[in-house]
Amino acid sequence: MTLPFRRVAVLGAGLVGGSFALAVRRTFPTVHISGWDRSEVLARARERGAIDEATENPASACAGADLVYIALPVEMAIRLMPEIAAAVSPEAIVTDAASTKVAVCTAADAAFSPPRLFLGGHPIAGRERGGIEHADAELFRGAPYVLAKPASAKSTLAAAEERRDARVAGFLEMLGAIGARPVWLEASEHDRLFAYLSHLPQLAAVALAETVLDGAGEAAPLAGPGLVDALRLAGSPYDVWSGICRTNPELRGALDELIAALERVRGRLGNAELGDDFERANRLYKMLRRIE
Amino acid sequence: MTLPFRRVAVLGAGLVGGSFALAVRRTFPTVHISGWDRSEVLARARERGAIDEATENPASACAGADLVYIALPVEMAIRLMPEIAAAVSPEAIVTDAASTKVAVCTAADAAFSPPRLFLGGHPIAGRERGGIEHADAELFRGAPYVLAKPASAKSTLAAAEERRDARVAGFLEMLGAIGARPVWLEASEHDRLFAYLSHLPQLAAVALAETVLDGAGEAAPLAGPGLVDALRLAGSPYDVWSGICRTNPELRGALDELIAALERVRGRLGNAELGDDFERANRLYKMLRRIE
Numbered sequence: 001m002t003l004p005f006r007r008v009a010v011l012g013a014g015l016v017g018g019s020f021a022l023a024v025r026r027t028f029p030t031v032h033i034s035g036w037d038r039s040e041v042l043a044r045a046r047e048r049g050a051i052d053e054a055t056e057n058p059a060s061a062c063a064g065a066d067l068v069y070i071a072l073p074v075e076m077a078i079r080l081m082p083e084i085a086a087a088v089s090p091e092a093i094v095t096d097a098a099s100t101k102v103a104v105c106t107a108a109d110a111a112f113s114p115p116r117l118f119l120g121g122h123p124i125a126g127r128e129r130g131g132i133e134h135a136d137a138e139l140f141r142g143a144p145y146v147l148a149k150p151a152s153a154k155s156t157l158a159a160a161e162e163r164r165d166a167r168v169a170g171f172l173e174m175l176g177a178i179g180a181r182p183v184w185l186e187a188s189e190h191d192r193l194f195a196y197l198s199h200l201p202q203l204a205a206v207a208l209a210e211t212v213l214d215g216a217g218e219a220a221p222l223a224g225p226g227l228v229d230a231l232r233l234a235g236s237p238y239d240v241w242s243g244i245c246r247t248n249p250e251l252r253g254a255l256d257e258l259i260a261a262l263e264r265v266r267g268r269l270g271n272a273e274l275g276d277d278f279e280r281a282n283r284l285y286k287m288l289r290r291i292e
Numbered sequence: 293m294t295l296p297f298r299r300v301a302v303l304g305a306g307l308v309g310g311s312f313a314l315a316v317r318r319t320f321p322t323v324h325i326s327g328w329d330r331s332e333v334l335a336r337a338r339e340r341g342a343i344d345e346a347t348e349n350p351a352s353a354c355a356g357a358d359l360v361y362i363a364l365p366v367e368m369a370i371r372l373m374p375e376i377a378a379a380v381s382p383e384a385i386v387t388d389a390a391s392t393k394v395a396v397c398t399a400a401d402a403a404f405s406p407p408r409l410f411l412g413g414h415p416i417a418g419r420e421r422g423g424i425e426h427a428d429a430e431l432f433r434g435a436p437y438v439l440a441k442p443a444s445a446k447s448t449l450a451a452a453e454e455r456r457d458a459r460v461a462g463f464l465e466m467l468g469a470i471g472a473r474p475v476w477l478e479a480s481e482h483d484r485l486f487a488y489l490s491h492l493p494q495l496a497a498v499a500l501a502e503t504v505l506d507g508a509g510e511a512a513p514l515a516g517p518g519l520v521d522a523l524r525l526a527g528s529p530y531d532v533w534s535g536i537c538r539t540n541p542e543l544r545g546a547l548d549e550l551i552a553a554l555e556r557v558r559g560r561l562g563n564a565e566l567g568d569d570f571e572r573a574n575r576l577y578k579m580l581r582r583i584e
Binding site for chain 1: 418
């Protein structure tokens with residue numbers, strides 16, 4: 001397989017960054033991968049063979065890279081965007097893996113200018129446990145991988161004529177090689193959809209877990225497998241989610257709608273109209289299963 | 293192993309009743325099991341070896357049984373209680389498997405008089421898919437099995453001096469033999485705890501699924517594994533849940549508390565206090581995992 005990029009920099013070597021590095025390494029063994037993260041994470045990433053070189057700061061990781069993969073918490077990615085833009089080679093492509101896209105793409109539009117190229121991305125791949133320890137070269141296999149279509153002419157991706165740029169083609173080739181399924185969405189459409197598909201379910205799990213803890217926490221050992229599955233997301237760390245909550249403005253409205261749905265269900269506890277709610281829930285259940 | 297009961301009647305031969313019959317049959321091969329359900333369910337239960345005899349009505353199933361196991365939707369169990377009480381032998385023990393206990397035990401207290409004996413029960417065992425097709429002799433293994441302590445002197449169980457009655461001892465022996473872990477709770481305490489541990493999570497999944505369907509249903513194929521797990525309960529059938537919603541008066545207050553928790557989370561989207569919510573959710577997550 002020809003090598004779309006010779007030198008890759010991974011900023012953030014946790015579950016996603018570490019898995020990307022492992023997947024790239026497995027598919028393209030001759031690629032050179034530099035990494036930046038906390039030193040203990042980098043040490044572990046090196047032990048696992050995810051990176052060849054541990055660097056002291058984002059700029060050194062980016063130096064000489066032709067692909068820069070940002071897998072940092074979203075607000076850290078935004079904060080570092082000017083530093084990254086200043087450090088990368090004009091021929092490089094920079095992409096990210098954050099769970100909200102409008103804020104990151106807006107920051108990139110402000111920091112990057114052609115021929116430097118930024119492409120927003122969001123791999124729909126997660127694990128119950130995060131961190132480099134759980135990184136896996138197969139994490140992306142079969143999973144959708146959202147790429148952000150340029151919404152404004154200011155976008156460096158629009159300037160690069162979207163998919164026709166060789167660097168974008170190279171990144172798509174790399175995603176295909178590691179088994180991901182690219183899906184193009186506008187950043188705002190991504191944020192709206194994932195407010196419902198991911199961010200609202202996360203906050204619903206947090207609120208449900210708190211309510212169960214207060215009402216029956218002492219009886220947790222009596223819970224059945226239904227609750228254990230329903231609250232898998234309740235184990236997610238706040239440090240990953242704080243920035244997502246702050247950078248997805250669609251989330252507040254989605255919460256309003258969930259509260260309204262719960263109020264409707266509460267009003268129907270004793271009557272047969274509750275059957276309509278179950279029917280609609282059953283419908284989504286089946287839609288989700290078709291893809292399992 | 294000595295046989296605590298020679299003739300068992302199973303009213304309702306779906307997932308729970310069918311699994312109980314299969315488990316009893318495996319552990320006590322000489323037991324005779326009669327069943328009552330819709331004729332197609334009984335045919336399938338017979339094919340699977342769960343029952344020896346299919347009966348036309350609850351009274352014929354109960355005739356001659358020394359253990360009657362009611363695994364019917366809760367409101368049907370309540371409605372049939374007088375008919376069952378009239379049909380059973382005075383030496384029999386009758387037990388149920390419904391998900392709420394106060395309403396069933398109250399109906400039984402009204403219908404049964406000593407020496408007939410009713411013992412309320414709730415096996416904390418479920419599967420994603422219901423029905424005799426998914427019945428499994430191992431369904432109860434390792435799972436808690438709540439038994440209702442008598443709350444009033446009117447209870448036939450109180451009259452039978454609780455656990456000292458040989459029939460109760462026999463049923464406990466049978467539960468132990470099929471791998472269940474009996475836990476005694478007062479019916480009202482059971483209903484309060486399971487409002488949080490089971491019934492609220494069910495309705496939360498329904499309301500969340502509806503909200504996701506309306507907001508991003510067309511994008512369901514983009515959902516990650518977190519949503520698929522979080523909405524496993526969204527596939528539950530209304531016909532099982534309608535009666536649970538109508539017979540657990542604690543559920544309304546639990547819904548109020550979940551709505552209040554979601555409102556609190558909504559108010560904290562942009563600020564660090566949301567970290568406290570994640571921390572409490574993480575705590576319950578860990579409590580639930582210890583038992584997995």
